[in-house]
Amino acid sequence: MIQQSRIEVAIAILPYDGQFLMQLRDNIPTILYPGLWGLFGGHIEAGETPEVAVEREILEEIGYQLPTPQKFGCYSDDRVIRHIFYAPLTVGIERLVLSEGWDLGLISPAQIAAGFAYSAVAGEERPLGQVHQQIMLDFIKMVG
Numbered sequence: 001m002i003q004q005s006r007i008e009v010a011i012a013i014l015p016y017d018g019q020f021l022m023q024l025r026d027n028i029p030t031i032l033y034p035g036l037w038g039l040f041g042g043h044i045e046a047g048e049t050p051e052v053a054v055e056r057e058i059l060e061e062i063g064y065q066l067p068t069p070q071k072f073g074c075y076s077d078d079r080v081i082r083h084i085f086y087a088p089l090t091v092g093i094e095r096l097v098l099s100e101g102w103d104l105g106l107i108s109p110a111q112i113a114a115g116f117a118y119s120a121v122a123g124e125e126r127p128l129g130q131v132h133q134q135i136m137l138d139f140i141k142m143v144g
Contacts (some may be wrong), residue, residue, distance in 0.1 A: 025040065
């Protein structure tokens with residue numbers, strides 16, 4: 001049996017005024033967590049550190065230059081190693097340019113705990129990806 005190597009990604013927790021910026025992922029069946037809320041970020045390219053990757057991905061996906069990202073942790077499963085960083089969102093979401101994903105929004109801790117958040121673009125509440133919800137619950141617990 002050939003063992004496939006796990007992909008590595010770098011993703012960011014972006015707090016803003018008691019809420020957290022999240023991405024409603026594209027509703028494409030071939031991607032992980034299609035049509036679900038998740039954190040911004042993506043694949044680490046060859047020769048890239050997770051720190052560099054998270055800064056590049058956030059700039060590519062929403063046009064935001066991360067202030068110095070801090071490492072939160074690492075979440076792994078059979079398919080993916082997720083390097084998690086956090087940095088404050090210092091601009092309003094109206095200043096962001098979404099270039100990947102279906103929608104973006106500021107999600108409250110209560111919505112994260114419930115596992116659902118409304119998307120104006122989708123016109124309905126959509127679930128959070130399970131791993132992303134757990135990461136956010138752990139982060140909220142850590143910061144109080």
